[in-house]
Amino acid sequence: MATEQRLAISYCRISTKVKGKSVEESVGYQQQEINNYAKQKGLELIREFSDVGYSGKNTDRPELKEMVEYLRYTELKIEELIIYSIDRFGRDLQHNIKQMLVISNLVKVSFVTFPISSEADSFKFMFLLRTGVAQDERERLLMRCASGRSNKILNRKSFDGNYYPLGLIKEEDSETLISTSPSKIVDLQQE
Missing domain, CATH: 3.40.50.1390 (Resolvase, N-terminal catalytic domain)
Structure with a gap:
């Protein structure tokens, strides 16, 4: 059988x-x-x-x-x-x-x-x-990747991607990224 x-x-x-x-x-x-x-x-x-x-x-x-x-x-x-x-x-x-x-x-x-x-x-x-x-x-992997991208950008002092790392903005007329402050941020919801 x-x-x-x-x-x-x-x-x-x-x-x-x-x-x-x-x-x-x-x-x-x-x-x-x-x-x-x-x-x-x-x-x-x-x-x-x-x-x-x-x-x-x-x-x-x-x-x-x-x-x-x-x-x-x-x-x-x-x-x-x-x-x-x-x-x-x-x-x-x-x-x-x-x-x-x-x-x-x-x-x-x-x-x-x-x-x-x-x-x-x-x-x-x-x-x-x-x-x-x-x-x-x-969640930890995403945080490590984001931190790695941010460190890479900060070490190069320039950015060539689509999204700026949290706390950084592009300097006017330049590819250089700088730390941001509340006075430099435009609230998109208020525009």
Whole structure:
């Protein structure tokens, strides 16, 4: 008697689009780990969903939406949704909680890099904790990047981008940036 293959789907996300690389190449390392996990657990991966170029803070990701709709309406018996890591699922605490409540009512959810599934007693606690860490990491990364850009601009004493760093303005008739003061700022709302 042949055993019926257990079916699974996967979800990957990466926030940057690499010029000249396909979606598969951009999330290839995630998908490879997911494939290994599925094989190890005896699951047949029948569909892959990947959002490339979407921040984890972005709650309007087309493949994530399509995946939820697929889970709601497919006639196939999907056993498991496999995701590389919680931060690849998303980096917005409120959105992650809402989405995971919907998804985990439809299918078992497992994460590869932090081996926990929605069937574990501690899943909600660990998911909440790891999502909070993911959101905090995102905010810290943004602050480090902004600080790095600001320091680079201050060291060069000129600016060639679109947005001035906070607290700096462009000197009239020059590319030089200077520190600002309340007397030098025009309130755009009062114009």
